[in-house]
Amino acid sequence: MASRKPFRWHIGVFLAPAVLVYTAIMIIPLFGTLNLSLYNLEGQNRIFVGLANFATLFGDPRWSDAFWNALWNNCWFFLVHMAIQNPIGILLAALLSSPRLRMAAFYRTAIFIPTILSFVIVGFVWKLILSPIWGIAPGMLDAVGLKSLFAPWLGREEYALTTLALISVWQFVGIPMMLIYAALLSIPDDVIEAAEMDGLTGLSQFWKIKLPLILPSIGIISILTFVGNFNAFDLIYVSQGALAGPDFSTDILGTFLYRTFFGFQLQLGDPHMGATIATAMFAIILVGVCLYLFGIQTRLRRYQF
Amino acid sequence: MAKTRSHAGRSIAAHAILITYTLIALFPVFVIVINSFKSRRAIFAEPLMPPLPGNWDLVGYQTVLKQGDFFLYFQNSMIVTVASLFFVLLFGAMAAFALSEYRFRGNLLMGLYLALGIMIPIRLGTVAILEMMVSAGLVNTLTALILVYTAQGLPLAVFILSEFMRSVSDDLKNAGRIDGLSEYRIFFTLVLPLVRPAMATVAVFTMIPIWNDLWFPLILAPSEGTKTITLGSQVFIGQFVTNWNAVLAALSLAIVPVLVLYLIFSRQLIRGITAGAVK
Numbered sequence: 210m211a212s213r214k215p216f217r218w219h220i221g222v223f224l225a226p227a228v229l230v231y232t233a234i235m236i237i238p239l240f241g242t243l244n245l246s247l248y249n250l251e252g253q254n255r256i257f258v259g260l261a262n263f264a265t266l267f268g269d270p271r272w273s274d275a276f277w278n279a280l281w282n283n284c285w286f287f288l289v290h291m292a293i294q295n296p297i298g299i300l301l302a303a304l305l306s307s308p309r310l311r312m313a314a315f316y317r318t319a320i321f322i323p324t325i326l327s328f329v330i331v332g333f334v335w336k337l338i339l340s341p342i343w344g345i346a347p348g349m350l351d352a353v354g355l356k357s358l359f360a361p362w363l364g365r366e367e368y369a370l371t372t373l374a375l376i377s378v379w380q381f382v383g384i385p386m387m388l389i390y391a392a393l394l395s396i397p398d399d400v401i402e403a404a405e406m407d408g409l410t411g412l413s414q415f416w417k418i419k420l421p422l423i424l425p426s427i428g429i430i431s432i433l434t435f436v437g438n439f440n441a442f443d444l445i446y447v448s449q450g451a452l453a454g455p456d457f458s459t460d461i462l463g464t465f466l467y468r469t470f471f472g473f474q475l476q477l478g479d480p481h482m483g484a485t486i487a488t489a490m491f492a493i494i495l496v497g498v499c500l501y502l503f504g505i506q507t508r509l510r511r512y513q514f
Numbered sequence: 515m516a517k518t519r520s521h522a523g524r525s526i527a528a529h530a531i532l533i534t535y536t537l538i539a540l541f542p543v544f545v546i547v548i549n550s551f552k553s554r555r556a557i558f559a560e561p562l563m564p565p566l567p568g569n570w571d572l573v574g575y576q577t578v579l580k581q582g583d584f585f586l587y588f589q590n591s592m593i594v595t596v597a598s599l600f601f602v603l604l605f606g607a608m609a610a611f612a613l614s615e616y617r618f619r620g621n622l623l624m625g626l627y628l629a630l631g632i633m634i635p636i637r638l639g640t641v642a643i644l645e646m647m648v649s650a651g652l653v654n655t656l657t658a659l660i661l662v663y664t665a666q667g668l669p670l671a672v673f674i675l676s677e678f679m680r681s682v683s684d685d686l687k688n689a690g691r692i693d694g695l696s697e698y699r700i701f702f703t704l705v706l707p708l709v710r711p712a713m714a715t716v717a718v719f720t721m722i723p724i725w726n727d728l729w730f731p732l733i734l735a736p737s738e739g740t741k742t743i744t745l746g747s748q749v750f751i752g753q754f755v756t757n758w759n760a761v762l763a764a765l766s767l768a769i770v771p772v773l774v775l776y777l778i779f780s781r782q783l784i785r786g787i788t789a790g791a792v793k
Contacts (some may be wrong), residue, residue: 219697223612224624227605227668234643234665235631241642301535304528312529318780319536322543325776327726329748330765334542343758345545345561379538387783411524432633440635443728447748463637470641471733480641487638498633 243491245484262485276486278457279465280493282370286461287438289374290381295430297378298385299423303415305386306393317390321383328380332447335376339363363448366458373459377444381437385430392426393419425509432501439494442467462490543769550574550762557758574759578750578767581760583738587746588771594656594742595724598663602720603713605664606671611701613672614679615687625676631669636662637729647734654737662730667720674719678712679705714782725772743768 249258266272301320305313323331338345339362347359362372396419404410404418442463445453451473453460468476470483548564549557556569563569578584613625636643643662644653652658682705690700706713731745741749747768754760 217616217618220612220616220618222698223608223701226601227609227628227672228624230601230605230661230665231628231631231668234661235636235639238639238642238646239634239636241645242639245641297535301532304532307528310525310528316532316536318777320532320539321780322773322776323539325722325726325772326543326769327744327747327772328728329726329744329751330546330768331542333751333761333765334546338542338545343558343561348561382539436633436635440637442637443726446728466640480645484641487641491634491638494634494638 239491242484242487245481246488249481262481263489266482266485266489272482275457275460275465276489279460279462282459283439283441283461285370286374286377286441287435289371290378290434290438291431293375294378294382295385295427295434298382298430299389299427301382301386302389302393303419305390317387320386323380324383326380328443328447331376331380332444335379336363336448339372364455366455369449369455370459373444373448376448377441380444384433388426388430389423392423396422425506428501428505428509432498435497435501436494439490439497462486462493466490546762546765546769550759550766554759557762571759574757574761574763575767577754577757577760578763581754583741584743584746584764584767586739587741587743590656590740591725591743591771594659594663595721597656597660598667598724599717599721601660601664602667602671603716606668606716607675607706607709607713608701609668610672610675610679611705614676625672628669628672631666632673636666640729640733644733652734654735654740656735656740658734659730659740659742662734663724663727667716667724670719671716674716675709675712678709682708711782714779718776718779718783721775722772743771 246262247257247259248255249262250256266276301316304310305317337343341347341359341361347356350356350359360368362368400418400422401414404414409417439462441461445459445461445464446467449455449459451464451468451471453464453468466483466486469486470478470480472478545561549561551565551572551574552563552569553571553573556563556571560569609628613621613628647653647658652661686704686708687700690704695703726744727742728744728748731740731742735741736745747764750764751761754764
């Protein structure tokens, strides 16, 4: 097509600003960080140490215990999202997309509202509600006669992480809902009508017709959840502080990175170990994304209408 | 007959589930807002009562407005969000147009390169970003935040907008070319107005994380003059942790702006998503 055209400058002009900003602020620092993990301070000088930082991270029990703890907590955080957030999102989207449902726009808008709130607000609201002192939660449980079930969930090691994961689910359920809702709306009416002709309605229609058609969207949501969760920091920081208490039971990779990089209380910040942790997170996310892209996405059947 | 009844039953069940979930979603926000208008005693004694003449008290708002630099924080957040949004939309749309409109060598590769940022979070580069900003003298400036958020928003913007721009009719653009419009005029006067719903979708998805971000303001711009409202309210809560009136009022004030923006955009949002942004 463009065999003998002059050089098309306008393509460069259109691409340049985005590519420049993106490369300078995102790609170069990303590789800068990966590179920094290979260095350490010797006195005042930055010297190349190869993989010694990784040896410290995985070999020195003071570091490796914290790392595996954070990684395991992060996995649990992710599992709670996958097991609760995404099914609820799909359920809500399926209900919303049913034709002739009144007030669908209202429900959609209202259910998405927590997603737009900042972590500062979300963390604090739930702390207030679950607080044993102010105690809206104990009061409400008391009203239905279940007061004995109440515990200071955010303050107990065995519940704190799950509670925070559920708060995060509460906040972000709007995203899977919106994406699945959009996917459901884009299923053509003829497909649904054909299913109805064959006697498929209601639940069986959902399982046999709609669900296979929205599987690619569910895949995208899963990978977005994965990346979001392994990059999470704010909610834990806001509600439990950088120490991710009680006793590091809510420590995830994001808070671990922050503490290492900036230091806290008596420990000094260490940019090189911070970069090492960031590199480990990068590797984890990369492995997850690649598993998804090559293992799952290529096997999903896509339907063109 | 039986069929209608089962249909009505199902519809009631659907409404019941949706109403329940809507209550769960809105309840915490509701609790904050009603209590921010009440006196300290009423907040503790009856947290679930709506504000009534008996317990009405604006002392929280007075404390916040007198004490904090809330207007400054708010202004900072506004500047950062609006400027980043502007650059993300402009640069993103330009790049998306180049990728979707022209065939050139490296097109696919460039698309993949830009899409990489959707999967890899920019936060992982924080250590090097901070060093870069320090050496550029941009620490504690809003410029640093705007640059970072522009880079952060671009990948998704390019991805969504290029999907959309593929659907703009070629005939229209070719008619423009025959009329002698330059490629720039075609982009700005023909294509941009047609992808407005997609721009709104991108705007919402870009705006929310920027407005709510705590990580980069905390690291790049924590000084008093450059605090964003998210960081400002976090610090404020830390200082006034026992002054419940003030904390609740601060939280209410932080909810309002983003809520208003969301309600303005929400109609466009669903249209943008359903028109094929995420297939």
